[in-house]
Amino acid sequence: MKGFWPVFRKELYAVFMSPIFYVVGFIFLLVSGVFFNFILSQVILVSYQVAQHPEFGREISMIELFLRSFLWNISIVTLFIAPLLTMRLYAEERKTGTIELLFTWPVTDAAALIAKFAACLTTFAVLIAATLPGVIAVALVATPAWKLIFCGYAGLFMMGCAFLSVGTFASTLTRNQIISAIITFGVLLVLWFIGEAKSWAGPALGSVLEYVSISKHFEGLSKGLIDSRDILFFFVFSVFFLFLTLRQMSSFRWRG
Amino acid sequence: MIEAEGLTKFYGPIGALRNVSFQIEKGEVVGFLGPNGAGKSTTLRILTCYMPPSSGMARVEGLDVIENSLQIRQKIGYLPESVPLYNDLTVRRFLRFAAGSKGVEAKRINAELSRVTSECGLEKNAHRIIRNLSKGFRQRVGLAQALLNDPSVLILDEPTIGLDPAHIIEIRRLIQDLREDRTILLSSHILPEVAQLCQRVIIINKGEIVATDSPANLTSQLQKTIKIVLELSGPVQEFAQAIENMTGVQKVSLVSNGTSKFVIETDPSSDIRPEIAAMAVQKGCGLLELKKMQLSLEDIFMQLVTEEPAEEGAES
Numbered sequence: 001m002k003g004f005w006p007v008f009r010k011e012l013y014a015v016f017m018s019p020i021f022y023v024v025g026f027i028f029l030l031v032s033g034v035f036f037n038f039i040l041s042q043v044i045l046v047s048y049q050v051a052q053h054p055e056f057g058r059e060i061s062m063i064e065l066f067l068r069s070f071l072w073n074i075s076i077v078t079l080f081i082a083p084l085l086t087m088r089l090y091a092e093e094r095k096t097g098t099i100e101l102l103f104t105w106p107v108t109d110a111a112a113l114i115a116k117f118a119a120c121l122t123t124f125a126v127l128i129a130a131t132l133p134g135v136i137a138v139a140l141v142a143t144p145a146w147k148l149i150f151c152g153y154a155g156l157f158m159m160g161c162a163f164l165s166v167g168t169f170a171s172t173l174t175r176n177q178i179i180s181a182i183i184t185f186g187v188l189l190v191l192w193f194i195g196e197a198k199s200w201a202g203p204a205l206g207s208v209l210e211y212v213s214i215s216k217h218f219e220g221l222s223k224g225l226i227d228s229r230d231i232l233f234f235f236v237f238s239v240f241f242l243f244l245t246l247r248q249m250s251s252f253r254w255r256g
Numbered sequence: 257m258i259e260a261e262g263l264t265k266f267y268g269p270i271g272a273l274r275n276v277s278f279q280i281e282k283g284e285v286v287g288f289l290g291p292n293g294a295g296k297s298t299t300l301r302i303l304t305c306y307m308p309p310s311s312g313m314a315r316v317e318g319l320d321v322i323e324n325s326l327q328i329r330q331k332i333g334y335l336p337e338s339v340p341l342y343n344d345l346t347v348r349r350f351l352r353f354a355a356g357s358k359g360v361e362a363k364r365i366n367a368e369l370s371r372v373t374s375e376c377g378l379e380k381n382a383h384r385i386i387r388n389l390s391k392g393f394r395q396r397v398g399l400a401q402a403l404l405n406d407p408s409v410l411i412l413d414e415p416t417i418g419l420d421p422a423h424i425i426e427i428r429r430l431i432q433d434l435r436e437d438r439t440i441l442l443s444s445h446i447l448p449e450v451a452q453l454c455q456r457v458i459i460i461n462k463g464e465i466v467a468t469d470s471p472a473n474l475t476s477q478l479q480k481t482i483k484i485v486l487e488l489s490g491p492v493q494e495f496a497q498a499i500e501n502m503t504g505v506q507k508v509s510l511v512s513n514g515t516s517k518f519v520i521e522t523d524p525s526s527d528i529r530p531e532i533a534a535m536a537v538q539k540g541c542g543l544l545e546l547k548k549m550q551l552s553l554e555d556i557f558m559q560l561v562t563e564e565p566a567e568e569g570a571e572s
Contacts, residue, residue: 002326006356010342017344097340101401104304104336105357106329253307255267 003107004115011119015085024084025127028077032131035073039066040138063145064223066138071152071222074131075215078124078160079192083184085123086167087177089116090245095175099252109249117168117242124160128153148224155221158234162214163188165241172248188214257282257439258303258409262312265298265463272298274463275312280456282408285435287450288443289557290460296443297337299460300413303441304334316409330359333402337413337443339394343387347378347397350386351404358405372400376430392423399430410434412442416449428453447557459560466560474556481506481521483549484529490541492516498535504528517545 015021043066050060093099102112135149167184174180195213198206210216214237217230258280265273273295280286290296302309303316305325314321316328342350351372355365373379376396381389386397395415402410415431416424431453434440444450450457451471459467459474467474488495496518500508504523511517522528529546536543 002359003357006353009356010345010353013349014342014344096343097336097338098342100301100306100336100338100340101354102357103306104329104332104334105354106326106359107357108326255307 001108001111001114003105004111007102007107007112007115008119011089011116012122014088015119015123018088020084020088021123024081025130028081028127029130031077032070032074033134035077036070036131036134039069039073042069061143061145063139063142064148066142067135067145067148067152067224068222070135071156072218074128075156075159075218075222078128078156078163079188080185081127082124082160082163082188083167083170083181085120086164086171086184087181089120089168089171090248091171091175091177091180094252095177103253110246113168113242113245113249117164120164120168121157121161124164125157128156128160145224151224151226152222154226155218155224155230158221158231159214159218162234162237162241165238165245166191169241169245169248172245172252257315257317258441259315260299260303260312261314263299263302263309263314264311265295265302265307266310272463273302273309276460276463276465277312278458278465278468280439280441282439283435283437284456285440285454286442287454287457288441288460289445289447289450289457290443291445294460295463296460297413298463300334300411300441300443304332304411305329330405331407332409332411333404333407334410335398335402335412335415337417339398341386341394341397341401344385346383346385347373347389347400348382350397351400354401355404360405368404372403375403375433376400377426392419395419395423395427399427403434408438410438410440410442412440414443414445416444416446424449459557461560467556482524482527484520484522484532485511485517485545485547485549486520486532486543487515487517487545488536488541488543489516491539492541495536495539495541498539499532502528502531519549 043062046065047062093102139145139149166187170183171180173183191212191214195210195216198210201209217233220227220230261277263273263276276299288296301307302314302321305321305328308322317331319328321328345353348369351369352365355368360368373382376399378396378400381393386394389397399415416427419427428449431440456468456470457474458465496508499505499520504526505520505528507521509519511519533543533546
């Protein structure tokens with residue numbers, strides 16, 4: 001891992017210096033704030049009804065209901081912002097030619113890749129952490145369910161990992177950041193909704209499609225259910241795309 | 257020390273280098289000379305481990321570019337042709353990043369940064385953002401980056417291209433100061449620069465090495481005739497006739513019509529200038545100019561690089 005720290009520090013600095021981060025962060029927090037408000041009022045409405053008819057609501061945990069809907073909405077917003085966080089990683093280096101510096105400094109390709117990816121993941125973690133205060137406030141007035149919140153956010157983070165790995169790979173495919181973002185967005189959207197195709201794809205293909213669908217794997221996690229199969233899926237998914245990115249690095253070197 | 261043996265590189269079907277071999281000893285300053293697209297940058301990129309060769313072998317400081325890529329990259333300083341820099345960073349922050357990446361220990365980084373910024377004359381610009389720097393200063397930042405961690409081999413790809421004359425002179429002076437005991441390989445298509453900076457020149461064309469020697473040796477080897485410029489006043493035609501009959505003279509030609517300036521080509525074995533002077537006195541002509549023309553590196557380069565025999569060098 002020679003050269004991890006300098007690259008990681010530089011990447012983080014580049015992110016926090018760039019206006020893209022602040023615009024993306026602002027929109028992300030604005031939209032998630034709107035969802036927060038909307039979902040909270042819905043949950044309050046439901047809890048009023050439950051209070052009047054206790055026989056319906058004995059099984060419903062309000063915090064769980066709230067958290068699941070909120071995380072589900074955030075994950076959709078993440079679908080839009082992940083491509084914007086990763087698009088510059090390699091596309092910019094290739095466009096400006098700085099990749100020639102990076103490739104001729106004693107930094108291994110893997111160290112540079114992991115540093116870049118880790119910086120993106122840190123950015124993403126900062127963004128989702130910024131949505132926590134609201135959730136914590138709700139948890140404090142409702143029945144506190146810290147484990148649930150922790151698991152839900154861990155799931156969101158794992159899913160973000162998968163999104164960002166696709167974005168990192170896409171940023172090696174082109175020198176143009178916009179194209180890289182569009183490719184990422186397209187791939188993620190397809191992988192998000194592909195599970196829905198189960199109904200007409202037939203049982204065999206259908207189960208495969210359902211398995212590769214990101215949303216199916218996030219479903220359980222968003223409820224705070226940690227299932228090792230879902231964790232493993234996101235882990236293997238991320239490693240696979242990072243591995244492809246590393247192959248792209250060798251290919252750049254050969255092609256020059 | 258740099259060794260290359262049978263280096264070949266293909267970009268898809270296009271061959272950029274064919275069987276290039278050369279050797280550069282420790283402490284030598286060598287110029288890599290060739291027209292655009294000759295394969296200079298490709299060779300340098302192979303030596304700096306940016307890309308592997310299609311076939312052949314290259315060694316820097318005794319290490320193989322494929323097997324020991326990381327160790328080589330630790331020992332070299334490289335200035336790429338287009339001087340790519342991270343435009344959003346300040347000079348100092350960029351250099352700090354470069355130093356870290358090049359494996360300078362944390363406690364030495366500050367000392368190393370002050371050393372290269374002062375060597376490259378960047379003190380006043382250390383806190384400026386690279387994007388706003390002029391071309392000349394970008395070049396210095398690129399050079400400063402290459403000098404970090406005190407590399408024993410410096411590889412500079414066209415270090416003075418696109419600079420104004422004042423900056424060119426400064427960068428050249430800087431390169432001369434850097435020699436010490438470093439091995440320096442620089443590419444260029446500016447011939448006087450190479451002649452001035454380098455002990456040895458490797459001339460490359462269409463992916464093949466066409467010559468390698470010191471600038472002085474190249475000049476003398478390729479000089480098939482000595483050219484003498486003569487300008488006089490008086491009975492010019494008659495005088496020209498007389499010179500043509502002298503021993504060793506191969507050709508006498510007027511530089512341009514309407515003047516009395518000649519170019520005389522003679523055997524390299526004898527110098528006939530005294531005889532010409534004597535004859536001028538004898539015939540009562542005024543001798544305005546009489547000098548031996550040196551074949552410049554440009555002429556050699558043109559001879560080597562152009563396929564057909566070089567045109568008669570008709571310049572004053």
